[in-house]
Amino acid sequence: MLTKKNIKNGDELSILGFGCMRLPSDEDAAIKLIRDAIEKGVNYFDTAYIYKAGRNEVVLGNALSSGYREKVKIATKLPPYMVNSLDAAKRIFATQLSRLQTSYIDYYLIHMLTDKPMFDKMVSLGVMEWLEEEKEKGTVKNIGFSFHGSKQDFELIIKAYPWEFCQIQYNYLDENNQATKSGLNLAHAMGIPVIVMEPLRGGRLVNNLPDKVLERFNCYDKERSAAEWALRWIWNHKEVNVILSGMNSFEQLNENIKIANDARPDSLSDDELKIFDEVKDIIINRTKVSCTGCGYCMPCPYGVNIPGCFSSINDKYLLQDKNSKWKYIQTLGGFSAEPAFASNCKECGKCEKHCPQNIEIRKELKTVKKEMEGAFFKPAVTIARKILRIK
Structure with a gap:
């Protein structure tokens, strides 16, 4: 498994992260899948307070017991739309520590920011100041945010606070959507590590593509799946630290790990990049x-x-x-x-x-x-x- 160093703190993060939102509903199967991923080199696991009404954090906590916690970095999130007081934020955080069976969170995010006023609310309630205090105590290691909004708001938010990482939706269909490529480049220029979510648009860049897109991919390499094409496109960007994949089967896990073993920045050829241009044209026309x-x-x-x-x-x-x-x-x-x-x-x-x-x-x-x-x-x-x- 290839890793990439977090320039903010020196962490060696697996370039493939585990997005836990889509874990199998069978908890025993989910735990086995998580532990298998760890054994194969995945060391970044992303969850959130609201996923599966909180059960997601519980399952991850159970999976990381028996010595697995020390092998990984946990990322989880504070939902700002559920925070109307500093006490509310503190209660949520305490619950998360309990669910995850841990005394600290490696990567803590303000969840799903969509505009600057939402972040300003966290500042006015004292949430950001409190998180800095938690960081001094060691219960939070890194403070970041996940984003779903416009390019303009992304730029305002990322410049408004000394963030230690950020999480954006990015794939070959979203190059000009949400944070956009310019947002990715801005974060990189500011020295802020970028975690990418929704690399396959929840599987829709695998299961719902037009036939002409699949034909174009197959003309170049029949052995390369639509998922591999999409993931390699993102990993081709040197600005990306980790790609989160919502894996829910050993088949998906093994395929993604195989790709992540040799997916390096700037490794796609001009011919491969041209294929993406053609694919995007096909999609735009539809x-x-x-x-x-x-x-x-x-x-x-x-x-x-x-x-x-x-x-x-x-x-x-x-x-x-x-x-x-x-x-x-x-x-x-x-x-x-x-x-x-x-x-x-x-x-x-x-x-x-x-x-x-x-x-x-x-x-x-x-x-x-x-x-x-x-x-x-x-x-x-x-x-x-x-x-x-x-x-």
């Missing part, structure tokens, strides 16, 4: 809205994340994503202080003057609103925000 995610339409004066809206509806049709509406709520700030939904659009038209693709943005946002929001969308989000006490 999308609902021909948005490239360039961001020239941004910022919207009314807070709409225009590229994010179009990415959500494109995923729904291209990748047949059954969870597209939930992802829409999540990535467009449904649980943050300032949601960026399509319904925020006031049809001012400012965005259309700057779109190099000449997209009828106002018209397309109406389609997004109709298909991704619907009649019960706002009441449901309002109720959820009240339950979580989000203002």
Whole structure:
């Protein structure tokens, strides 16, 4: 297993990390899978307070008992939308330590930041100052954040605090979505290690690709799976420290470890990179809205994340994503202080003057609103925000 040194602290992290969110439902099988991964060189395990209603942390804690804890780095997350006081944050953290059967967390993240106001809330409540105190005590080793939002907000957040690592969604379809390639490069330039999540878009870059994409991959190398193509594309980036893979079978684990044994930065040939350009062209031609995610339409004066809206509806049709509406709520700030939904659009038209693709943005946002929001969308989000006490 190849490793990469964390330049912030010297940790040698396996380039393949274990994303625990999709562990097998059978806990004995999950524990065996985790321990097998450790024996084969995986040493970075990512979970969160909310995964499987907290059971995910419990299973990981059980798996790391009997001497395995010392062999790995644990990453888990504090959900800011559930934190309305410093005491609440402290209670969650104490629960996490108990679930994970550990006295410290190696990599602790503010979970799923979507905009700067959500981070500002953590600062105003004293959460960041408290985490620094926990770091001095050794109960937290590194402070970071995971991100789902616009490029602009990523840049604001990463510059607002001396982060020790960050976690972003990145793959060959998201090069111009969310944090984007420029965000990846910015983090690297600032000396901030990058953990990549959703390298296969939850498996949809394996199971839901158009036939023409698979044919193009196979023309070059029939032995290389769609998963291997996608993972090698990310590992080709020297800016990436760890890729998280949500493995739920020994078959997936073994395939990913085999790839990670020789996936080095800048190892793809010009011909291989050209294939990705062709694949992306095939995909773009099949999308609902021909948005490239360039961001020239941004910022919207009314807070709409225009590229994010179009990415959500494109995923729904291209990748047949059954969870597209939930992802829409999540990535467009449904649980943050300032949601960026399509319904925020006031049809001012400012965005259309700057779109190099000449997209009828106002018209397309109406389609997004109709298909991704619907009649019960706002009441449901309002109720959820009240339950979580989000203002």
